[in-house]
Each structure stands twice: as structure tokens, then as C-alpha cells.
Amino acid sequence: MTFFLQIHRFHKRYTTHLTTILAPHELSNANWSLLHYLMEHGLTTTSQIAKYWDVEKPTVSANVKTLTQRGLIQIKYGEDKREKYLSLTESGEDLYGIIFPEIKLLQQRLLSTLTEEQQKKFQQALNEMEQLLKEGLT
């Protein structure tokens, strides 16, 4: 079984497992990622999130729309009239606080299979591989 298939299999199970945690709160994985990003980074724009996640803006835009409608995030406009500064509302933070411990536990549990050194090495490798793909394998 190749490394790449194992990544694929693991990733699928992991996201599926996340879904079981998030679905009772009516959140998709991507919704959660947005909540988490805002909690960690604070005030930020759609473009920045898209860059961080390495996705296109409409993907972020759709999640912003969903969570704004649910009152979980709020929007402020900056000096640049085009930009929307996103942050969590109080109920957004509350919901985050309810969910995060379980996800944290899951992640810690999974990461306990790796030493800190290994984790660091693997993350580095993932990053390098990603760069290779980004730069066209030059």
C-alpha cells in the first residue's frame, strides 16, 4: 500500500470522524475550520483565509455566508471598502468552546502515535512536498 493511498485513507477517516463530532452542532468540516481559524487568528479577511487553506475565495465566501447567517461570525469593513474583516461573535465563541475540547482530544490521541520529533519531521516533509507541487517540481 503506497504512502499516498495511506494518506488518502487516513485523511478520509479523519474527516469522517470530525463530521460525527460536528454534525450534531450542524457544522460541516469547512464550517468548523472557519470557526477555528477565526478563534486562533482573530480578525481576518476572506482572502487571507483562502490563502491559508490553499483554496479559492468562493469556498471561503460560502462558509462565511453560512456562519454569518447563523450569527456565529460578524463582519466589519476596513478602510479598504472591499475588505470584510471577520471575527467570531459571542455565540460563535461559545459554540467553539463546546466543540473544541473534543476535537483537541481526538487530535492529541491521534498524535500520540508520533514523537514530537517525528511530527516535526513529517510536517516538514509535507510542507516540502507541497512546495514541490506548488512550484511545478522544478
Place this chain on the structure above:
Amino acid sequence: MTFFLQIHRFHKRYTTHLTTILAPHELSNANWSLLHYLMEHGLTTTSQIAKYWDVEKPTVSANVKTLTQRGLIQIKYGEDKREKYLSLTESGEDLYGIIFPEIKLLQQRLLSTLTEEQQKKFQQALNEMEQLLKEGLT
């Protein structure tokens, strides 16, 4: 940036990159996975593939249908009348031979970021994490 987001980002780029290799041959990633599986394992059934990929049978079934219609795989029936034994046709093997070198090169290039020992450890960890998720983190 968490390990899990890095896996996600890498995986997405990798599959996107595979798509650019496969699309000129009018193959999806999943189509290629099927070609590759049959090339590596030979005669096999839909259920076995579903197990190996860790997906549901309809997922495999759909890909079998596509590639059968294109004449890339063929079906033989076994003693158990329900089972379909799948294998590559000659044109399936030909197409595989055209595509595989490029994918192999890509994978080798990516894996060059890891020592063999690291790759082994990484795969082991992925496997363990997968088992944890499978068994419900007991």
C-alpha cells in the same frame, strides 16, 4: 498550522496534480486507482477493492462501470455467481504503461523529501492513526 491541515493541504494538491496528468487521458483519479490496483494485484473483485480502498461498494462499482465501457477492464464470473473478477484488458495495460512512468516519477520526487526510514515510520503512524479511528479510539 496543524499536522491535520497540512495533510489536508498536501493531499489536495497531490490529487489536483494527479488530475492534470490523468485528465488528458480522460481518467479521473479514482479511475486511475482502479487501473493501478488491477495492474498490481491482478484478478480481483469489487468487494476486495472496496475493502482495500476503504470505500463503499457503489464507489468501486461506478468506476468499474466507467472503465468497462471504455474497454479498459474486463469481467469474468467465478464459481460464486455473484462475483465479478476484474482484470485489465490489453488496451487497459497499454494505457497504464503510458501513464504510470509519469506518476511514478512524481511520487518518487515527492518521496525524496523523506528518508526510507522516515517514510516507513510515517506510514506506520498513518496506519496506527487509521486503526485508532476505525476502532473508535478505545
Place this chain on the structure above:
DNA sequence: TTTAATTAGTTAGTCTAACTAACTAATTTC
């Protein structure tokens, strides 16, 4: 031997997480 349970594979429908194309409005560059 008959009935019940399980399995192989298919079809139809649904969902998630993307993407592209096209667009308006705002900002920056020439």
C-alpha cells in the same frame, strides 16, 4: 430440507468540498 441471515453488486438519490467563469466595486499602477 427449509427458512433466515449474510453477501456481491447495482441503481438512484444526496451531500460535501472543491473549482471555474463571470461579475461589480474598490484600489493600485502606469
Place this chain on the structure above:
DNA sequence: GAAATTAGTTAGTTAGACTAACTAATTAAA
């Protein structure tokens, strides 16, 4: 000032799943 770029949105599409329901075949239990 005009052209180019950027922020964000909308609409449409695709890929890769999944579940539910089903038929037919096989296996297990009574």
C-alpha cells in the same frame, strides 16, 4: 485618467464519496 489588479459574490459544474433500497446468490441455522 485609463488600465490593471484585487476583494468578494453568484451561478454552475465536477469528483468522490455516502446511504437506502434492491435483486440474486450463498451460507448458516433451525
